[in-house]
Amino acid sequence: xxxxxxxxxxxxxxxxxxxxxxxxxxxxxxxxxxxxxxxxxxxxxxxxxxxxxxxxxxxxxxxxxxxxxxxxxxxxxxxxxxxxxxxxxxxxxxxxxxxxxxxxxxxxxxxxxxxxxxxxxxxxxxxxxxxxxxxxxxxxxxxxxxxxxxxxxxxxxxxxxxxxxxxxxxxxxxxxxxxxxxxxxxxxxxxxxxxxxxxxxxxxxxxxxxxxxxxxxxxxxxxxxxxx
Numbered sequence: 001x002x003x004x005x006x007x008x009x010x011x012x013x014x015x016x017x018x019x020x021x022x023x024x025x026x027x028x029x030x031x032x033x034x035x036x037x038x039x040x041x042x043x044x045x046x047x048x049x050x051x052x053x054x055x056x057x058x059x060x061x062x063x064x065x066x067x068x069x070x071x072x073x074x075x076x077x078x079x080x081x082x083x084x085x086x087x088x089x090x091x092x093x094x095x096x097x098x099x100x101x102x103x104x105x106x107x108x109x110x111x112x113x114x115x116x117x118x119x120x121x122x123x124x125x126x127x128x129x130x131x132x133x134x135x136x137x138x139x140x141x142x143x144x145x146x147x148x149x150x151x152x153x154x155x156x157x158x159x160x161x162x163x164x165x166x167x168x169x170x171x172x173x174x175x176x177x178x179x180x181x182x183x184x185x186x187x188x189x190x191x192x193x194x195x196x197x198x199x200x201x202x203x204x205x206x207x208x209x210x211x212x213x214x215x216x217x218x219x220x221x222x223x224x225x226x227x228x
Contacts, residue, residue: 078097136208
């Protein structure tokens with residue numbers, strides 16, 4: 001447990017919202033609730049939040065837009081919650097800026113495990129180097145800074161950890177399973193789509209031409225590597 005951890009739970013179904021709150025409070029976390037997108041954004045702006053849980057289907061502003069709005073100003077970890085394991089919903093949620101997703105119905109233990117994994121993440125990584133350069137790409141893990149062509153690039157915590165993990169062994173191919181374990185903190189119940197979508201988002205920020213990446217390269221059938 002992380003002392004003083006506050007979680008914003010956004011869910012319009014009162015029964016589910018109450019069950020989630022009780023499960024999270026049982027873990028010792030402080031929970032703020034919202035039953036619609038407008039109230040969620042207002043609550044987020046009022047007080048610091050460590051993790052946000054957002055149901056996709058909300059009245060008014062939907063979960064995708066809530067996620068995008070939060071991402072414009074914050075890199076707080078976000079978990080999207082969907083009633084279906086539908087690929088479109090999952091990918092759309094991740095593309096909106098979510099770090100992870102859960103499909104209803106989910107067990108309280110799984111929700112707690114996901115949140116603990118998110119909270120363990122920090123913007124630093126033990127790479128053995130405090131400054132790495134790959135062409136026009138500059139990575140300073142200790143400061144949480146990435147620059148491309150001298151201009152600082154804003155990455156979410158998950159995107160930053162993913163890039164630093166790849167940069168820790170330039171030229172090495174990392175499988176999706178390894179990246180799930182090292183970046184997300186779990187491999188056995190993770191989803192490879194998490195890796196694929198975050199790689200795609202990362203490329204839009206660190207590549208001059210995301211469609212023809214020079215740094216973050218796909219090795220077909222094996223995984224991804226940072227090109228040296």
